[in-house]
Amino acid sequence: MIRAINYVPEEAKKQAETQALGSLMNVFTEKMVQRLMEGVSKGKTGWDTPESMEKLRESLLVNLKAADWVDVATIAMMLWNLEQS
Numbered sequence: 388m389i390r391a392i393n394y395v396p397e398e399a400k401k402q403a404e405t406q407a408l409g410s411l412m413n414v415f416t417e418k419m420v421q422r423l424m425e426g427v428s429k430g431k432t433g434w435d436t437p438e439s440m441e442k443l444r445e446s447l448l449v450n451l452k453a454a455d456w457v458d459v460a461t462i463a464m465m466l467w468n469l470e471q472s
């Protein structure tokens with residue numbers, strides 16, 4: 388099968404991949420920020436305390452089962468942050 392991508396030099400493919408990943412990261416983090424701000428406006432707080440870890444883990448599993456990838460990533464970020472201390 389002939390594909391246009393087969394005629395693109397490897398370095399150009401890597402650059403395109405890097406650009407695409409950067410764009411994806413920007414769009415995804417914007418969605419995460421939107422979701423976080425929605426939570427804050429609804430009064431959700433306490434994500435940054437060690438006591439919140441179990442509730443966050445439970446929420447992570449619920450959102451994983453629901454395939455809510457924005458919330459999964461956001462909750463994973465919060466858990467990661469808590470484990471850094």
